[in-house]
Amino acid sequence: MSLRSSRLAALFTALLLAGCASQPHSPQPRTLPDGLRADVAVLETTDLHSNILSYDYYKQKADPTLGFERTVTLIRKARSQFTNSLLFDAGDTIQGSVLADYQAQVQKVDCGQELAIYQAMDAIGYDGGTIGNHEFNYGLPFLSQVTGTPMNVDGAGSQRCIGPHYPLVLANVNSARDGQPIFKPWTMIKRNMAAFTPDGSQISVPLKIAIIGFTPPTIMQWDKQNLEGKVTVTGVVEAAQKYMPEIEAQHPDLVIAILHGGMNMAPYTSDMENGGWYLAGVPGIDVLLLGHEHTDFPGPRFAHMQDVDDQRGFVRGVPAVMGGFFGKDLGVIRLALVHQQDRWTIDKTKTFSQVWPICPPMAGAGKPADSTSHCVAADPQVPQVVGKVQQAAIDYVNTPIGQSTVRMSSYFADEGDMTALAPVNAAQIDYAHQELSSAHPELAKVPVLGSAAAFRSGFGGPDDYTDVLPGPLTLRSAADLYFYPNTLSAVKINGAGLKAWLEKSAERFNRIDPNASGEQALINDKYAGFNFDQIQGGIAYTIDVSKPIGQRIEKLTYHGKRVTPSQTFVVVTNNYRASGGGHFPGLDGNNVVLASPDGTREILARWLQSHPTLNAQDLPHASWHFARLKTRSMVVFTAASDKQAVAEADGLRHIRQLRDNGDGTAVYAIDLSH
Known part of the structure; x- marks a missing residue:
């Protein structure tokens, strides 16, 4: 060349x-x-x-x-x-x-x-x-x-x-x-x-x-x-x-x-x-x-x-x-x-x-x-x-902001553990309620939902997970729970748009064949974990991974009632998603009803400070689970090793570690029939 x-x-x-x-390239005189x-x-x-x-x-x-x-x-x-x-x-x-x-x-x-x-x-x-x-x-x-x-x-x-x-x-x-x-x-x-x-x-x-x-x-x-x-x-x-x-x-x-x-x-x-x-x-x-x-x-x-x-x-x-x-x-x-x-x-x-x-x-x-x-x-x-600025940053993020009785981790966020997402969604919903009451009084009676994704879900290695243990909370805890310096945004959508949003998120999973033999991988590694949005705030839904993309969200309800296509919602998310990041249907910046100058991490930190002792009842319940599916073969995924007890403590008793990979990760099996 x-x-x-x-x-x-x-x-x-x-x-x-x-x-x-x-x-x-055009030649020029040379003496070499x-x-x-x-x-x-x-x-x-x-x-x-x-x-x-x-x-x-x-x-x-x-x-x-x-x-x-x-x-x-x-x-x-x-x-x-x-x-x-x-x-x-x-x-x-x-x-x-x-x-x-x-x-x-x-x-x-x-x-x-x-x-x-x-x-x-x-x-x-x-x-x-x-x-x-x-x-x-x-x-x-x-x-x-x-x-x-x-x-x-x-x-x-x-x-x-x-x-x-x-x-x-x-x-x-x-x-x-x-x-x-x-x-x-x-x-x-x-x-x-x-x-x-x-x-x-x-x-x-x-x-x-x-x-x-x-x-x-x-x-x-x-x-x-x-x-x-x-x-x-x-x-x-x-x-x-x-x-x-x-x-x-x-x-x-x-x-x-x-x-x-x-x-x-x-x-x-x-x-x-x-x-x-x-x-x-x-x-x-x-x-x-x-x-x-x-x-x-x-x-x-x-x-x-x-x-x-x-x-x-x-x-x-x-x-x-x-x-x-x-x-x-x-x-x-x-x-x-x-x-x-x-x-x-x-x-x-x-x-x-x-x-x-x-x-x-x-x-x-x-x-x-x-x-x-x-x-x-x-x-x-x-x-x-x-060295000096490094130590100053460490000192700053160790500033105390409260206590927690709850372990908030993302080890099994892809499998339904929402403990690391629940405080983010709670803080976003609370903030939006306060701001929308004055900015958009016409939306006062519209349900407000929160959308969050696990930013740290193992992509960077076995330590790339959020894990906030019970005990003292610091600004570091807020930074662990919310990794990026996004600002908060809220969008107005209807029930059809909400389902489309969740369908896009469900692309995180491979399609599972109930009759296939051999192990089947649950997670689609080509779909980034930070695009697996999980929405809370009174809604519930199931994800059927045996169905094709676009047809996986079932039993979508709001406070126990079926969500209708024309029903109106406000969903609080971040500026990246609201402006079209991730190419979610219906999200292109045109339906934003709240664009806050405040960072989501700072909003979360203030919310944690307002709950000096954080308990499970302060957090919204998990909103989704997999549809029951009996498979001939094992459905597997990879996560940090020796964390089965974390899954069990958070109610995911259908997960078990199969084998240790020797690099800080392990292969787990998930029984979708439960």
Whole structure:
């Protein structure tokens, strides 16, 4: 694959969905000899979510399976292994941990103070990065400040504050005021690289690298409250086609696209969330860095995609990598360059991608290790950089707010244990009743329901569950129960819309065949746990997993009476869902009757404080259960190991642990006939 394009016109005539590989970039005068070779390691972090240290803020203990401080160890290893290297970040960097919320919402950083995650990243040194969708969660003024990027948008100042010491690029988000990008869409970086002549001599050569960045266009739905009327977005392919001529005119040796997005083979649209496959087909892009999907590429999840090499890491002929999430992995592309006919080209036979885990698989087990002995050591420099603010955040979340006699956990939230969701729904319903009485007195007699999902349901490993034990409650408890910094919204729907909402949520489950032999998996792993909404507030319903999608919700009642299609409800949820996040039917932002500026987590904390001793009677009852189903085979699911007693204590006596996986998880069987 050539690195210098000789035909700029190809950028304008290439079909949008064409699968052509990158064309050569326009040649420029060179004095370098033919036959030069250079290996360049393109390193990537993505979806760090401000997990700087290997620490679980909710369980108040070290967690060696995540954390940027351990990724840094891998970065140093790669830099020692490869003579030449470049390091980039693919976004979702500044949000996602207690420390992040502390600096954004509690003890806010000022203009002259660099955000902790950027301090840690600057300590190791980055060459560039892009902006993820979660960067917008705290609003544009905060994003403008902490990235050191003045923006011509409402609310954002013109003052240039301290941001990261590396360039951030973003090509597909523009100011609604003037149509100009709110970040630099692309930039050129220049590095001297070691190259080797055919006789083995080493020389230093200059390399011009253009980087261009993209975020999911769906930010306009997910952060509508923060972005509507302030910015506009374009599709990732359209943005790339717009700026590639500018980039080509500067004669880069290498063009790297940094996309906070994954890959989807559905027909391309300008609002596609994961447009990486199509972006790889834009002429001129030489390397693709991916993110957002919280998974690895190369990896088996992408095994059956057309023109995708899930073993060596190529997408439509373009070397690509996606380096996991939470600092669990480092993406590495070994880029083999050869200089011929006055241009650098990629030797595909010697180029490949890998994802390096901080916790390598245990020998013979094929599963991630669950002990520190199998995880790389943390880099000692990172804790020194962020130690003070880390301790301040820990002290803050340990602020007492009450007591509880109830254990609230999400270990079996998918199976009907709603103890971790009930306080969220109770707080949301209480808040909406208070606000709607003045904002919408016409809705005073309309039933108000609460909708919540288990944000921590095991996706990130055996410790990725909410578990608030009986005893003292702190702000940490509220953060554990409500993981994201969403604001509260309420929507007005009818009974048909309520059923459609629940049907969409029920896609969390695979269809179970009562007559099948062999084990059947209950959970559809392709449907995210945070989209399994469970609604409370006087309704009851059953989920029949033997039925096809869209036909699973049965016996839907409100206070014992059947819900009619025309019956009116107000459902309290978060701004993400109310604005269309998750693509739920009837939820697109047009039926919002309450858009609160208050965060759901803060609303929950205040509600817990108003119940100094929380008892079971303070919480709404579980609203759903599985329809009875007798099966020939066992229906199974995976959860944290040795938690059967938790299920039994919460009334789920039809669940039993079958076998321990040896990695902190276990396979459980659920008897659906009870």
